[in-house]
Amino acid sequence: MQSNRRYIILGLWMLFLLIPIYWMINMSLRPNQEILSVFSLWPRELTLQNYFTVFTSDSWYPSYINSTLYVFLNVVISLAVALPAAYAFSRYNFLGDKHLFFWLLTNIMAPPAVFLLPFFQLYQSVGLFDTHFAVAFAHTLFTVPLAVWILEGFMSGVPKEIDETAYLDGYSWPRFFITIFLPLIRSGVGVTAFFCFMFSWVELLLARTLTSVDAKPIGVAMTQTESASGFDWGLLAAAGVVTLIPGALVIWFVRKHIARGFALGRV
Amino acid sequence: MDSKREYQWAWLMVLPVVLVVAFSAIMPLMTVVNYSLQDIFGPDSRFFVGTEWFKEVLRDADLHAALLRQFGFSAAVLAIQIPLGVGLALCMPKKGVWVSVSLVVLALPLLIPWNVVGTIWQIFSRPDIGLSGSLLTNLGIDYNYTGDSVDAWLTVLIMDVWHWTSLVILLCYAGLQAIPDAYYQAARIDGASRWAVFRYIELPKLKGVLLIAVLLRFIFSFRLYAEPFVLTGGGPGNATTFLSQSLATMAIGQFDLGPAAAFSLIYFLIILLFSYIFYLTILNMDRGE
Numbered sequence: 195m196q197s198n199r200r201y202i203i204l205g206l207w208m209l210f211l212l213i214p215i216y217w218m219i220n221m222s223l224r225p226n227q228e229i230l231s232v233f234s235l236w237p238r239e240l241t242l243q244n245y246f247t248v249f250t251s252d253s254w255y256p257s258y259i260n261s262t263l264y265v266f267l268n269v270v271i272s273l274a275v276a277l278p279a280a281y282a283f284s285r286y287n288f289l290g291d292k293h294l295f296f297w298l299l300t301n302i303m304a305p306p307a308v309f310l311l312p313f314f315q316l317y318q319s320v321g322l323f324d325t326h327f328a329v330a331f332a333h334t335l336f337t338v339p340l341a342v343w344i345l346e347g348f349m350s351g352v353p354k355e356i357d358e359t360a361y362l363d364g365y366s367w368p369r370f371f372i373t374i375f376l377p378l379i380r381s382g383v384g385v386t387a388f389f390c391f392m393f394s395w396v397e398l399l400l401a402r403t404l405t406s407v408d409a410k411p412i413g414v415a416m417t418q419t420e421s422a423s424g425f426d427w428g429l430l431a432a433a434g435v436v437t438l439i440p441g442a443l444v445i446w447f448v449r450k451h452i453a454r455g456f457a458l459g460r461v
Numbered sequence: 462m463d464s465k466r467e468y469q470w471a472w473l474m475v476l477p478v479v480l481v482v483a484f485s486a487i488m489p490l491m492t493v494v495n496y497s498l499q500d501i502f503g504p505d506s507r508f509f510v511g512t513e514w515f516k517e518v519l520r521d522a523d524l525h526a527a528l529l530r531q532f533g534f535s536a537a538v539l540a541i542q543i544p545l546g547v548g549l550a551l552c553m554p555k556k557g558v559w560v561s562v563s564l565v566v567l568a569l570p571l572l573i574p575w576n577v578v579g580t581i582w583q584i585f586s587r588p589d590i591g592l593s594g595s596l597l598t599n600l601g602i603d604y605n606y607t608g609d610s611v612d613a614w615l616t617v618l619i620m621d622v623w624h625w626t627s628l629v630i631l632l633c634y635a636g637l638q639a640i641p642d643a644y645y646q647a648a649r650i651d652g653a654s655r656w657a658v659f660r661y662i663e664l665p666k667l668k669g670v671l672l673i674a675v676l677l678r679f680i681f682s683f684r685l686y687a688e689p690f691v692l693t694g695g696g697p698g699n700a701t702t703f704l705s706q707s708l709a710t711m712a713i714g715q716f717d718l719g720p721a722a723a724f725s726l727i728y729f730l731i732i733l734l735f736s737y738i739f740y741l742t743i744l745n746m747d748r749g750e
Contacts, residue, residue, distance in 0.1 A: 200552040214585040275477040282474035287465045303736040305684035307705040308725040311712040312489030335485040398576045398687040413576040434577045441572030449564040453635035
């Protein structure tokens, strides 16, 4: 009895989560004239035309590639610099370590809006404005500290005796780190990559400010769909549905660790 | 924590991070400080104005209103999402396939690009084509989120509940999973009521994750930008213009460099304060375990 009521409440909540998403999918499968003229809970004239446009039109599909590119670049940079740093934080005491760790945290929490104007001028003056690298690098502002914090949490869970035994066995640090330590925290690395991916993928404000044409991300393409005749709702919905797919795919692999990632590796 | 070895060469491992983040954070921040103290007309004509911009920003009635709206919104977000999140986490199944399914469905809104969240709710609540919008209109409720500021505010709030409550649920669920079965068995032997189990076993064990949830939700709601930008554009009037949006308009829309920079620093200091509380909380948690 008791547990049935619990599942009903949870089920209702999931329904609340899924209905708006369903509504967008419903819209994406209908032609725009039908959306504006007939109110319907399901597509009456099922069409894939909107998706066809998104995947073939020059104003749409390059922006997906742009977003994917800078997100990928960002994940690679973040992991490369964060892995050794997180190891240092989890294993050693050094001058200013606690202050440094807190300073990194403030960058995760800082509102991107604060950095808007200087970023705009900085990247323009070094000639990187409107490149994938500019967005990837701007996003390291919060993904690198995030990666350090999450990885440090996971690494602290590995007993120090393992390091010491390996050094006694004559392993050098790089060899130990790559052949022994990394496999031990591989789920942590996966979760970290996922969170870098996620925060770079969902961010719009910096990406919008640092690009104009060549590196335009999908989020910006979506805010520019208004034409003289108003919004093409079907097209907008189809573009939105496509942005859900990468997240929905990767989430399955990290489902058990996602809470730990949000708590910065500390649950 | 304390058994760590003293090793100054560890700085070399940290150096790449320091360089990357310094380029992304310190240099821009110094630019902001620079702007906040000067009046800039062009590359060669600039005047030192001291704290003039700070005084102007602190007296600006529009920004007062935005700050007040921001605190009101963040308070409403916490008041709704925290109890709801705890309640729903208690409803989660404990084992089986359904755990994975629920986790994936719950996490789904967290992975949607923030502007697409705005788009989803725009499509969902427009009175002409949206499901909830036309439903409310057909029920005879005068609902129009683009025209009425109360409706707009409620829509943004519900959108945020939809978007972020899952975060609270996931954190609490992880906290609940960490409670050993022996505690529940002891409670059963003592004949404790459901409420007593929650009050004396689950809630104390959840304290740590709940603090993280409160602080994360506060900070993330405090820098809310893309969702209301897409949904309402900050309107009607200024009803849903929160701090990030006021700042973005000031800096990029109007190019008021001085006031925007002063405003940025004040905004940043508020966040810094809450980050510090967050940091102390986490340190205490690490030590407690």
